[in-house]
Amino acid sequence: MSIAFIDLAAQQARIKDKIDARIQAVLAHGAYILGPEVTELEEKLSVFSGAKHAITCANGTDALLMALMALGIEEGDAVFIPAFTFVATAEVVPFVRATPVMVDVTPDTFNIDVASLERAVEFAKSQGLRPRVVIAVDLFGLPADYPAISAIAKKHDLTIIGDSAQSFGGSIEGQRTGSFGTITTTSFFPAKPLGCYGDGGAMFTNDDALADLLRSLRFHGKGHEKYDNVRIGNNSRLDTIQAAVLLEKLAIYEEEIFLRNKVAARYSSMISQRWQKPIVPEGYGSVWAQYTLVAKNAQAREDIIAKLRGQGIPTNVYYPRPLHQQTAFDGCMTDPEALGTSERLATTVFSLPMHPYLSEADQNRIIEALA
Numbered sequence: 246m247s248i249a250f251i252d253l254a255a256q257q258a259r260i261k262d263k264i265d266a267r268i269q270a271v272l273a274h275g276a277y278i279l280g281p282e283v284t285e286l287e288e289k290l291s292v293f294s295g296a297k298h299a300i301t302c303a304n305g306t307d308a309l310l311m312a313l314m315a316l317g318i319e320e321g322d323a324v325f326i327p328a329f330t331f332v333a334t335a336e337v338v339p340f341v342r343a344t345p346v347m348v349d350v351t352p353d354t355f356n357i358d359v360a361s362l363e364r365a366v367e368f369a370k371s372q373g374l375r376p377r378v379v380i381a382v383d384l385f386g387l388p389a390d391y392p393a394i395s396a397i398a399k400k401h402d403l404t405i406i407g408d409s410a411q412s413f414g415g416s417i418e419g420q421r422t423g424s425f426g427t428i429t430t431t432s433f434f435p436a437k438p439l440g441c442y443g444d445g446g447a448m449f450t451n452d453d454a455l456a457d458l459l460r461s462l463r464f465h466g467k468g469h470e471k472y473d474n475v476r477i478g479n480n481s482r483l484d485t486i487q488a489a490v491l492l493e494k495l496a497i498y499e500e501e502i503f504l505r506n507k508v509a510a511r512y513s514s515m516i517s518q519r520w521q522k523p524i525v526p527e528g529y530g531s532v533w534a535q536y537t538l539v540a541k542n543a544q545a546r547e548d549i550i551a552k553l554r555g556q557g558i559p560t561n562v563y564y565p566r567p568l569h570q571q572t573a574f575d576g577c578m579t580d581p582e583a584l585g586t587s588e589r590l591a592t593t594v595f596s597l598p599m600h601p602y603l604s605e606a607d608q609n610r611i612i613e614a615l616a
C-alpha cells in the first residue's frame with residue numbers, strides 16, 4: 246500500500262459538506278470577484294496572524310512582487326534572498342529591475358545565515374548597489390531568525406519582507422508570522438500547509454498606508470473607484486470561490502497545526518540517528534510544511550530514496566539546486582564567501598510524507614524503513 250506524501254483527500258473528506266455549502270453560497274450570490282467571502286477571509290486571516298491588515302491576492306509570487314512594488318524597489322536596489330528556497334522568492338526581484346543578491350542558509354534551520362547576509366550587504370554596497378530589502382524565507386514551515394535579521398536590517402536600513410509561503414501560522418515567542426517583517430506574504434497553493442483548490446496568496450502588514458497601496462496594486466492600481474487608475478498595478482485578486490474554500494480550511498487549521506506538530510514530534514523521537522533531523526529553536530513554532538532530513542552524502546540520499554520508493558513510501562527533494570546555480574540566475578550576485586551550505590543541502594536533503602492525517606501505522610512503516 247502506498248502512502249500519500251500530502252493527503253488532501255483525507256482533509257476534504259472531513260469538511261466536504263461545509264466546503265460544498267460554501268461554494269453553493271458563492272454560486273447563489275454570484276459575486277465571483279472580491280465577494281463577501283474574500284472580506285470575511287481577510288478579517289479572519291488578520292485575527293489568526295495578529296497582523297492588522299490581511300490583503301488576499303492571486304498567488305504567493307504576486308504577493309512578493311506587490312510587496313516590492315509597494316516599497317518602491319527599483320533599478321540599482323539590492324534585494325537579499327536565501328539561495329536555498331523556491332524560485333518565486335528570487336524571480337520577483339528582476340521583475341522590478343532590482344538586483345537579487347543570494348545569501349547562504351544555516352545547516353540546521355535551513356533559513357538565512359545572518360553572517361552571510363551581512364557579508365552580502367557589504368559586497369552589494371562595494372558594487373555600487375543600494376541595499377534595500379531582505380526577503381526572509383521561513384523554509385519548510387519554520388520562521389527565520391527574525392530577531393537577528395532585524396538587527397542587521399536596522400544597521401543597514403533594510404526593509405524586511407517575510408516570505409511565509411510555507412509557514413503561515415508559524416510563531417516566535419507566541420507571535421505568529423504576519424508581522425515579523427514590514428510586509429509578510431503567504432501562498433495558498435494547494436500543497437502549502439493552508440492551501441485552497443487552485444492558486445491563492447495574501448499579504449500582511451501593520452502599516453495602514455502600505456495596506457492601502459497593496460489593495461490598489463492588486464486591482465490595476467485603482468484609486469478611490471474602479472475606473473480611477475492612479476498607479477501602475479496588477480490584476481491579482483483571490484477568487485471568491487477560493488476564499489470560500491479557505492474559510493472552511495482555516496476553521497480547522499489551528500487543530501491541523503497541532504496534528505502536524507504531533508506527527509513531526511513522533512518522527513523526531515523515533516527516526517534513526519543516521520539522519521540529521523530538523524530542529525526547532527527554543528521559542529519557535531513550526532507548521533511543518535515539510536519534514537526534511539539530511540543524508541551524509543548524495544549517494545546515501547539516492548540509496549534511501551530508492552529504498553523508500555520500493556516500499557511505497559514517497560519522498561521529495563526540496564530543492565535539488567540552489568538558486569545561484571539555476572540557469573535563470575546565471576552570474577547573479579552572491580555572498581562573496583560562497584554558498585557552501587546551500588550547495589551541500591541541495592545534494593543531501595529529502596522530505597518525508599507530512600500531513601495532519603498521517604496515521605501512526607503509516608508513520609511506523611516510514612520510521613522502520615529509515616532505521
Ligand SMILES: *Cc1c(COP(=O)(O)O)cnc(C)c1O
Binds near residue numbers: 304307
Ligand atoms: C510556494 C512558494 C512561493 C510562491 O507561492 P505561489 O502561490 O506558488 O506563487 C513563494 N515562496 C516560497 C518559499 C514558496 O514555497
